[in-house]
Amino acid sequence: MTRHLSHEERREQILQAAEALFIEKGYEAARINDIAERAGLSKGAIYFRYESKRDLFIDCIRHHFEEVQEIALGDGTARTQGLEDLLGVAERFARFVEKSPSSSKFMLVMTEAAVRDEEIRTLLVEHYHRPIVAAIGVALRGDAMPLFSAMKLDEIDPELATLAQLVKSVIDGLSGSYAIGQPIDLNAVIRIGYQAISVLSAVSPRIAASG
Template structure:
């Protein structure tokens, strides 16, 4: 390539997957409002004009990030929860192992923090995050709890509210890591939190004697 030619000329056409990955990184690092399309394009190695061939707005690009770079992580969670033949305690520990793998090896927490912090000014972020991530996760966990209740492995109660109880502390740990640890707060060992929370949840969801009477 001759000196002075832009980096994106190495390619005959822009690659949407590379743009989405670059956007994921920039959003995670800088948030939504501060992220610049010029920087995303440069990191992807394409021109800003090429970026606009695929994404008309920054909101469109964020939607693609959630659907293509974040939501696929839920596939293995949903697959784990679909193993209905497992006893609920084994299923829950498998779920927590999958969640632990995702939140400790990806920048999912940074994007979650972005949504929480910026959705008031950009409500479309919250809608996409709810539809593509939160709703899917709650539906899958609630269904697994309901099956456990039908087999007598989980105490009575609203499955969706039980699901909130399961997910809540994990989300708190992620937000702590993304928000408070960087400013000097003691770090939270997310793997230890997940393991301890699994024991706590299983104890709390186990049928009580009066539930069996």
């Protein structure tokens, strides 16, 4: 007898199928029929939970961010207490991306959709870009805060925020390299990253002091 899936288990089943199809075909080309077939469900079962493909895609984005936060938070108490701690979080995420390249590929799909869709763009900025840049900025400043807290970018010195965005751009670039299948020596990246801490630690206090 087939076990009845809980609401969350059914959601996971649908989202895994949807994310795989969005990666393979892109948001525009993926069809609800294809997603239902991949999930082993009827099209009606998909529409019972989602009004449209767009609603399903947005839930895929939320699910992706839930996964990213779970990895970053570790035991749920992770805090940015400085650059080295933050790099440790980045290392955990990089190891995850290395083992699960679909994560970085879906990030590209989200970014492409965000160019055309304001709601998706806002979701990406508010739940991914700004929290990460704020966490990096606070770490550069040498303060402690829970990851993915309500810290806002305008609470950080503008020049420090610019440096934080530069650091995040490097992270995004590495993720993009994985997405297009370019080999990266992750151990070398991590080693260089830790070496860069001493440089950033020397530069960031001067930036903060000059603000």
